[in-house]
Amino acid sequence: MSLLEVDAVTKRFGGLTAVSRFSLTVGAGEIVGLIGPNGAGKTTVFHLLSGFQVPTEGTVRFKGVSVVGAKPHAICRRGLARTFQIVQPFVNLSALDNVMVGAFNRTDEVAAARRRAVEVLDFVGLGARRDVLARELTLPDRKRLEMARGLATQPELLLLDEVMSGLNPTEIEEIIGLIRRIHGQGVSLLIIEHVMRAIMALSQRIVVLHHGEKIAEGGPEAVARDPKVVGAYLGEQS
Amino acid sequence: MAAEALGGLALGVLLAAPPFLPPYFLEILISVMLVGYLGAAWNILGGYAGQFSFGHAAYFGIGAYTSTLLFLRLGVSPWLGMLAGGVLAAAFGLAAGYLSFRYGLRGPYFSLVTLAFAEMLRVIAVNTKAVGSSLGLVIPNREPAPVNFIFAGKLPYYYVILVMALGAVWITRVVSRSKLGYSLLAIRENEDAAEASGVDALGMKLRAMAISAFLTALGGTFYAQYFAYIDPTITFGPSVSIQSLLQAIVGGAGTVLGPVIGAFVLTPVSELSRAAIRGRAGVDVMLYGLVLILVISFLPQGIMGWVRRRR
Amino acid sequence: MTADLLLQALVSGLLLGGVYGLVASGLSLIFGVLRIINFAHGAVMMLAMYTTYWLFTLRGIDPYLSIVVTGPLFFLIGMLIERAVIEPNRFAAEHNQLLLTLGLALFLENLALVLWQGDFRTVRPSYASASFVVGEALVEVPRLVACGGAIVMAVALFAFLRLTDVGKAIRALSEEPEGAMLMGIDVRRIRAVAFGIGSGCVAVAGALVTPFFYVAPDVGESFNIMAFVVVVLGGMGNFVGALLGGFIVGLAESLGATLLPGSLKQLVVFALFVLVLLSRPAGLFGGGRGR
Numbered sequence: 001m002s003l004l005e006v007d008a009v010t011k012r013f014g015g016l017t018a019v020s021r022f023s024l025t026v027g028a029g030e031i032v033g034l035i036g037p038n039g040a041g042k043t044t045v046f047h048l049l050s051g052f053q054v055p056t057e058g059t060v061r062f063k064g065v066s067v068v069g070a071k072p073h074a075i076c077r078r079g080l081a082r083t084f085q086i087v088q089p090f091v092n093l094s095a096l097d098n099v100m101v102g103a104f105n106r107t108d109e110v111a112a113a114r115r116r117a118v119e120v121l122d123f124v125g126l127g128a129r130r131d132v133l134a135r136e137l138t139l140p141d142r143k144r145l146e147m148a149r150g151l152a153t154q155p156e157l158l159l160l161d162e163v164m165s166g167l168n169p170t171e172i173e174e175i176i177g178l179i180r181r182i183h184g185q186g187v188s189l190l191i192i193e194h195v196m197r198a199i200m201a202l203s204q205r206i207v208v209l210h211h212g213e214k215i216a217e218g219g220p221e222a223v224a225r226d227p228k229v230v231g232a233y234l235g236e237q238s
Numbered sequence: 239m240a241a242e243a244l245g246g247l248a249l250g251v252l253l254a255a256p257p258f259l260p261p262y263f264l265e266i267l268i269s270v271m272l273v274g275y276l277g278a279a280w281n282i283l284g285g286y287a288g289q290f291s292f293g294h295a296a297y298f299g300i301g302a303y304t305s306t307l308l309f310l311r312l313g314v315s316p317w318l319g320m321l322a323g324g325v326l327a328a329a330f331g332l333a334a335g336y337l338s339f340r341y342g343l344r345g346p347y348f349s350l351v352t353l354a355f356a357e358m359l360r361v362i363a364v365n366t367k368a369v370g371s372s373l374g375l376v377i378p379n380r381e382p383a384p385v386n387f388i389f390a391g392k393l394p395y396y397y398v399i400l401v402m403a404l405g406a407v408w409i410t411r412v413v414s415r416s417k418l419g420y421s422l423l424a425i426r427e428n429e430d431a432a433e434a435s436g437v438d439a440l441g442m443k444l445r446a447m448a449i450s451a452f453l454t455a456l457g458g459t460f461y462a463q464y465f466a467y468i469d470p471t472i473t474f475g476p477s478v479s480i481q482s483l484l485q486a487i488v489g490g491a492g493t494v495l496g497p498v499i500g501a502f503v504l505t506p507v508s509e510l511s512r513a514a515i516r517g518r519a520g521v522d523v524m525l526y527g528l529v530l531i532l533v534i535s536f537l538p539q540g541i542m543g544w545v546r547r548r549r
Numbered sequence: 550m551t552a553d554l555l556l557q558a559l560v561s562g563l564l565l566g567g568v569y570g571l572v573a574s575g576l577s578l579i580f581g582v583l584r585i586i587n588f589a590h591g592a593v594m595m596l597a598m599y600t601t602y603w604l605f606t607l608r609g610i611d612p613y614l615s616i617v618v619t620g621p622l623f624f625l626i627g628m629l630i631e632r633a634v635i636e637p638n639r640f641a642a643e644h645n646q647l648l649l650t651l652g653l654a655l656f657l658e659n660l661a662l663v664l665w666q667g668d669f670r671t672v673r674p675s676y677a678s679a680s681f682v683v684g685e686a687l688v689e690v691p692r693l694v695a696c697g698g699a700i701v702m703a704v705a706l707f708a709f710l711r712l713t714d715v716g717k718a719i720r721a722l723s724e725e726p727e728g729a730m731l732m733g734i735d736v737r738r739i740r741a742v743a744f745g746i747g748s749g750c751v752a753v754a755g756a757l758v759t760p761f762f763y764v765a766p767d768v769g770e771s772f773n774i775m776a777f778v779v780v781v782l783g784g785m786g787n788f789v790g791a792l793l794g795g796f797i798v799g800l801a802e803s804l805g806a807t808l809l810p811g812s813l814k815q816l817v818v819f820a821l822f823v824l825v826l827l828s829r830p831a832g833l834f835g836g837g838r839g840r
C-alpha cells in the first residue's frame with residue numbers, strides 16, 4: 001500500500017474537464033514532481049487530494065482510506081497538508097500565530113503549539129521574523145510561512161504548489177535546500193513546480209499533466225526526453 | 239505595566255465609586271455595562287470568528303422571554319431561568335448557525351440570514367398571545383427578593399451587570415488564548431487556509447456561536463429583571479442587534495477589552511446628545527450612525543486597534 | 550376562505566409586487582456594480598417620500614408629477630453619498646462596507662426622526678381613494694398606477710442598461726469586473742452613477758407609493774427588508790430577476806396576510822428569505838455571484 005493512491009480521478013466544471021482519468025501513487029519517503037503547462041489541471045489535482053473539491057469520478061486513498069468527500073481539516077488531521085499557489089497567510093496575525101494555527105492540528109495546548117511553531121519557524125529560516133505581521137512579510141518569506149504552516153501540522157505527505165514562483169535564483173536554491181531538509185525529516189512530498197531545474201533536481205519521479213491527462217511518468221531524465229512532454233511545452237509557447 | 243496599573247485603577251473605581259454616584263449616573267453606568275456586556279458577547283462570534291451577526295436580538299429575546307415566562311407562569315427564579323434561557327439560546331444559535339454555515343453562507347449573507355432569524359422570532363412573539371403578544375410582559379411584584387433577581391434600588395443591579403461584564407471579558411480572554419481563539423482568528427482571516435491547516439471551521443464557528451448566544455441571552459434576562467418589562471420590539475427588534483455589534487466595532491472587534499471600551503465611549507455620546515437636544519427622539523441613534531460611518535472610515539480596527547498601532 | 554378573498558389577495562400582491570420589484574432593481578444594480586448590500590436603500594426611499602410629502606403639502610405639487618424632481622434629485626444625492634461615504638472605503642473589508650451602509654441608514658432614518666418626529670403623515674390627492682372592480686376584485690387606482698409606473702421605470706432602466714454606453718459600462722462592471730477594468734471603463738465614475746441610479750429608482754418607487762401609503766422615518770425599513778428578500782430571490786445583481794422576485798414576494802406577502810392572522814404574513818416573507826438564502830444564495834434566477 002502506497003501512502004497516496006489516486007485512481008482514475010476526473011474533475012469536470014460544467015463542460016470543462018479539468019482533470020481526466022488521472023492516476024498517481026506516492027510512496028512513503030518519496031518526492032514526486034507534478035508538472036505541466038499552465039491550465040493543465042495541476043492545482044485542481046491538489047484541490048481534489050486535499051478535500052477542497054470533490055472528484056466527479058474516481059477515488060483518492062490516503063494511507064489506505066478513501067478521503068473522497070472528507071473535509072479539508074479532516075484530511076489534514078490524517079496527515080496530508082498542502083500549500084496554496086497564491087499564498088494565503090492570515091495577514092493580520094503574526095508569523096508565529098500563523099504557524100501556531102497549523103501546530104494546533106496535533107495539540108490542544110497553547111504552550112505546546114507555540115513550542116512547535118517556534119521550532120518550525122526556525123527550521124524554515126523565519127525564526128527572527130516570528131513577531132512580524134504576515135501582511136508585512138516579503139513574498140519569499142510568505143512562501144516560507146506557507147510551508148511552515150503546513151509543516152507545523154506534522155504531515156506525512158506535504159503538497160507544495162509552486163512555492164518557488166516569483167523567487168530569484170538564490171531564493172530558489174534556499175527553498176530547494178529547505179525541501180531536502182523537510183524530506184530528511186521523513187515527510188513525503190508531491191511538488192508542483194514550473195522551475196524545471198528545481199523539479200529535476202528534487203524529484204525521484206515526475207508526472208506530466210497536459211489538458212488534464214497524464215501524458216508521461218518516470219524518472220527526471222526520461223521525462224525530459226519524452227517527445228510528448230517536449231511537444232506539450234512547445235505547444236504552449238507557440 | 240502601565241496598562242495593568244490603569245486597568246487595576248479602573249476596576250477599583252468601578253467597584254468602589256457607584257454607591258456614591260447620583261442615581262442618574264448610576265443608571266448610565268448600568269447601561270454602559272449592559273451594552274458593553276452585549277458587545278463582548280457579540281465579539282466572540284463577530285470579532286474573533288469574523289461572522290457578523292445582525293441578529294443577536296434573537297438570543298437576547300430568548301433569554302428575556304425564557305426567564306420571565308418561567309418566573310411569571312411557574313414561579314421559577316430568574317436566576318435559574320437565566321441559565322435556561324442561555325441554554326435555549328445556545329441551542330437556537332447552534333441550529334441557526336448549523337443551517338447557515340452548512341449551506342456556506344458567508345459575509346453579508348450570514349448577516350442577512352441572522353437578521354431574518356431574529357425578525358422571525360419577533361413576528362412570532364408579536365403574534366403569540368401566550369407570551370403577551372405585542373403588549374409584552376410585565377414583572378409585577380417589585381417586592382425586593384434577591385433569590386428572584388429583584389432588588390431594592392439600582393445599586394445591586396449595577397453589581398450584577400458589572401460581574402457579568404467582567405465575566406464576559408474574562409471568558410473572551412480565556413477564549414482568545416486557547417486553541418479555539420486561534421482557530422477563530424484563522425477562520426476570520428481566511429477560512430480556506432484555516433481548513434487546510436487542520437481547523438474544523440464549522441465546529442469552531444458553532445462553538446463561538448453557542449458561547450456568544452448563551453452570553454447574550456443572560457443579558458436578556460438581566461434586562462427583563464432590571465426594567466421589569468419586555469416586549470417583542472425591545473427584545474427581538476433590530477436595535478439590540480445593532481447595539482451589540484456597535485460597541486464591539488467602535489471599541490475594536492476581535493480584542494478582549496474593545497466592546498467595553500466602546501460602551502464607555504458610545505453611551506456617554508448618546509446621553510450627552512439626548513441631554514443637549516431634549517424632546518427630540520432619535521438624536522442618539524443618529525449619532526450612532528454617524529459614529530459608525532466615521533469609525534469604519536477612519537478607525538477600521540476600532541479604538542483598540544488604533545491604540546495598538548500607536549504603541 | 551372564499552375565492553373572492555384569494556383573488557383580491559392576488560391582485561393586491563401583484564400590484565405591490567411591482568413596486569417591490571423597482572425597489573429591488575435599484576438595490577440589485579448597486580450590488581452588481583459595488584458589491585455592497587445597501588442597508589441605506591430604504592432610508593433613501595423614505596427621504597424621497599418625505600420630499601414628495603413636502604412638495605405636495607407646501608406647494609401642492611402632485612405626487613406623480615413630483616417624480617420629475619425626486620428622481621433626478623435622489624440620483625444626485627445617491628452619487629454624492631457614494632462619493633463621500635462609500636468611495637473612500639472602497640477597499641475596506643466586505644463586512645465593514647456593510648456596516649457603512651448600516652450606519653448611513655441609522656443616520657438618515659434618525660435624522661428624519663429628529664427633523665420631522667415619528668408621526669405618520671399622509672399624502673392624499675383627490676384620486677387617492679379612486680377604485681374600480683374587475684370581476685370580484687377591487688383595484689385601487691393609486692396602487693395600479695404605482696405598479697404601472699414601477700414597471701415603466703424598470704423597463705426604462707433595462708433599456709438604459711442595454712442601449713446606452715453608461716448602461717453597458719454598468720453591465721460590464723457587474724458581470725465581469727476584471728474585464729471591465731481592462732476595457733478602460735472609468736470604474737470610479739460608474740460606481741457613483743450606479744449608486745445614483747439605484748437611489749433614483751428607489752426614490753421614484755417612494756413617490757409612487759405615497760398616495761396610498763404613510764410617510765414616517767422608518768417607512769423605508771420594511772421596503773428595504775422586502776428588497777433584500779427580492780434580490781436574494783432574484784439573484785444578486787440580476788435585474789430581471791429582481792422584477793420577477795418582486796412579484797413573487799408581493800404575492801407571498803399578500804397571500805400570507807389573507808391566510809394568516811395578525812402580522813404573521815411577515816413570517817411567510819422571512820421564511821421564504823431564509824429558505825432561498827440557504828438553498829440558493831445565487832437566487833432562483835441565477836445571475837450574480839452568490840457565495
Ligand SMILES: Nc1ncnc2c1ncn2[C@@H]1O[C@H](COP(=O)(O)OP(=O)(O)OP(=O)(O)O)[C@@H](O)[C@H]1O
Pocket residue numbers: 013016018036037038039040041042043044045085
Ligand atoms: N473552480 C473552477 N471552475 C471552473 N473552471 C476551473 C475551476 N478551477 C480551475 N478551472 C479550470 O481548470 C483548468 C485547470 O486549472 P488549474 O488551476 O488546475 O491549472 P494549473 O495546472 O494549476 O495551472 P497553472 O500552472 O497556471 O497554475 C483551467 O482551464 C481552469 O480555468
Ligand SMILES: [Mg+2]
Pocket residue numbers: 042043044085
Ligand atoms: Mg496551478
